Amino acid sequence: MLDAEYWNKKFEVDEYIYTKDVNRFVKEFGTEIIANRPVGKMIDLAGGEGRNSVWFAEHGWQAEIIDFSRAALTKALALAEERGVADKYFAHVADATGFESVLTPVDVGLIAYLQVSNEDLFDALDTLIENIKPGGYLLGVWHARENLTEGFGGPQDLNILPTASEVREFLESQPVQIEVLENREGQIQTREGLKPSTTLVLRAKHL
């Protein structure tokens, strides 16, 4: 398993490894939610360098990023500062599997590319769902396991790549209604050019 030390080392470079741009699926779901709700609060769990939570803050939302990598959060805070949203932005170091939120309860709980065992992922989702308001949204994005055999990109370890059916089975025990849980086909840049890559995306409503 990849521990905080691994991630700290990875993030201790000037470059934003996952870019400063919001993920396109987060943007797709987020744009719809933002358009249909008053300005709200969100948690970006395992939020890394902050590209997604800073995007929410730029839309006037209060955003809390939680990650076990201090190096990631230092960069996320710098990005929030750069974009002029530091007053709406909260960062804290914690393990995703059991955390306490300062903004709870929130309108959106986001988990994007948390690459851990399903056991840890489901503990993280369980805690995240507890911190979402009734009527709020749970958003998720993962590299699809199908990329191991039919695509490109993402970790090459099936143990940290959940499938739609595994996520669905877990969510059946949770107070959420799944609105979207599906693989989306796309492309990824590789040294040999653009290659097909599949992403698992989730939008669920808290009951």
Ligand SMILES: C[S@@+](CC[C@H](N)C(=O)[O-])C[C@H]1O[C@@H](n2cnc3c(N)ncnc32)[C@H](O)[C@@H]1O
């Ligand atoms: C692939 S990066 C994705 C970052 C961000 N969500 C994004 O989409 O840009 C995975 C992130 O998960 C964090 N992470 C991994 N395991 C974690 C855990 N158990 N608790 C908290 N954060 C964790 C890492 O530090 C890293 O920032």
